[in-house]
Amino acid sequence: MSETFIGRQAIYDRALRVHAYELLYRSGREATAATHTDGDLATARVLANAFLDVGAQKLAGNASCFVNLTKPFITGELPLPLPADRVVVEVLEDIEPTPEIVEGIRRLAKQGVRVAMDDYIHRDSNHELLKLCDYVKIDLRAQGQHETENLVELLKEYDVKLLAEKVETREEFDWCVELGFHYFQGFFLTKPEIVEGQHIPANRVALLRMLSRLLDPEVDVDEIEDLVSQDVSLAYKLLRYANSTMFAPSQPITKIGQTLVMLGLKAVRQIVTLIVLVDIDDKPGDLLPIALVRAKMCETMAERAGVADASAYYTVGLLSTLDALTGSTMEEIMEQLPLAPELEAALLRAEGDCGEALNAVRAFERTDWSGAGYHELDPIQLSKCYAKGVEYSEEVFATLPRGPARMAG
Numbered sequence: 001m002s003e004t005f006i007g008r009q010a011i012y013d014r015a016l017r018v019h020a021y022e023l024l025y026r027s028g029r030e031a032t033a034a035t036h037t038d039g040d041l042a043t044a045r046v047l048a049n050a051f052l053d054v055g056a057q058k059l060a061g062n063a064s065c066f067v068n069l070t071k072p073f074i075t076g077e078l079p080l081p082l083p084a085d086r087v088v089v090e091v092l093e094d095i096e097p098t099p100e101i102v103e104g105i106r107r108l109a110k111q112g113v114r115v116a117m118d119d120y121i122h123r124d125s126n127h128e129l130l131k132l133c134d135y136v137k138i139d140l141r142a143q144g145q146h147e148t149e150n151l152v153e154l155l156k157e158y159d160v161k162l163l164a165e166k167v168e169t170r171e172e173f174d175w176c177v178e179l180g181f182h183y184f185q186g187f188f189l190t191k192p193e194i195v196e197g198q199h200i201p202a203n204r205v206a207l208l209r210m211l212s213r214l215l216d217p218e219v220d221v222d223e224i225e226d227l228v229s230q231d232v233s234l235a236y237k238l239l240r241y242a243n244s245t246m247f248a249p250s251q252p253i254t255k256i257g258q259t260l261v262m263l264g265l266k267a268v269r270q271i272v273t274l275i276v277l278v279d280i281d282d283k284p285g286d287l288l289p290i291a292l293v294r295a296k297m298c299e300t301m302a303e304r305a306g307v308a309d310a311s312a313y314y315t316v317g318l319l320s321t322l323d324a325l326t327g328s329t330m331e332e333i334m335e336q337l338p339l340a341p342e343l344e345a346a347l348l349r350a351e352g353d354c355g356e357a358l359n360a361v362r363a364f365e366r367t368d369w370s371g372a373g374y375h376e377l378d379p380i381q382l383s384k385c386y387a388k389g390v391e392y393s394e395e396v397f398a399t400l401p402r403g404p405a406r407m408a409g
Helices: 039-054 056-060 071-075 099-110 124-132 145-157 170-179 204-214 221-228 232-242 256-263 265-278 287-304 311-319 322-326 330-334 341-349 352-365 379-397
Strands: 002-013 018-025 064-069 087-091 114-117 135-139 161-165 193-199
Touching: 002 039, 002 056, 018 039, 018 056, 039 056, 039 064, 039 071, 039 193, 039 232, 039 265, 056 064, 056 193, 064 071, 071 087, 071 099, 087 099, 099 114, 099 124, 114 124, 135 145, 145 170, 204 221, 204 265, 221 232, 221 256, 221 265, 232 256, 232 265, 232 287, 232 311, 232 322, 256 265, 256 311, 287 311, 287 322, 287 352, 287 379, 311 341, 311 352, 322 330, 330 341, 341 352, 352 379
Parallel strands: 018 064, 064 087, 087 114, 114 135, 135 161
Antiparallel strands: 002 018, 002 193
């Protein structure tokens, strides 16, 4: 586990209410500007940090997120897993409006993604792009007042909202309001701030194995569900992404398969590709195999106790180490995941039948035989369930660069 950082700067409307946040790449809590020289990787890290590690709800609440995109993300050369209802993509000023770029923006617009032109510089070739845009951002420091007034006049023929950047005084704000700007960003209103999150290391070998299956046109959801269910890091990131949409899932989630159906395999493929791009840690850590042991043990116990569908028990066991993995409390984690109430009750308070199963697993790990009871299963049966969990974890990790799972201390 490691800390992850992302910058954000609020964008305000005329009534000085927060309309959105621009998300910015930051390498640490003291960073005041982007330090990454690779624009593509910086964009990938912003997307991963925002929607997979920190979470859009923590970053922006119900407000939208403005994200700078480099050319490969616009044209589709790099994956772009975006919750369309939460995101405004910014086309950087140095990107030429070639037919390829215009087509990429048109494709994003059809998906419901809103588009902004950043640090706008007027040129006749922008005409087609402006017809697809929702916002135009004008940097007040890039030209004088007269030139800014000319830009505003030129843009009146397009159906776009004007956003003034680098507003540094009350006088500038009032002038921009009078000129016709709709939104405002700058030090007069607020400076960029750093938001911290926790990053769970992913295993590149496992992710590449999954990506190869996702690229197979014949793959089905059940196979991908099996693979995701073997990786608590990926399961957590997909749940966080599912909760990044403006509206929470209509049905609370009890098993991983629901998340896959909701997102679709295309989005899952984009998310896995993005994680592979930005995650350089090839060691899954001790807690990940423990999570697999718990997941399979909970599931097996439920099956032996006669539970018809034991998938929720697997999910509870898989997610039970998230507090240790993320360094957050389970209460904080549950606020950010769209889980069913019975799963929340099990993970937070060990309530319900799922909670009873998880309690028994934890007691078994501590060799607390008096607390390791579940339904009518005796200690021998529980030992067999644990052995099945260890066997399952070892099978999953057999091709990965680490040893077998071990019992929690």
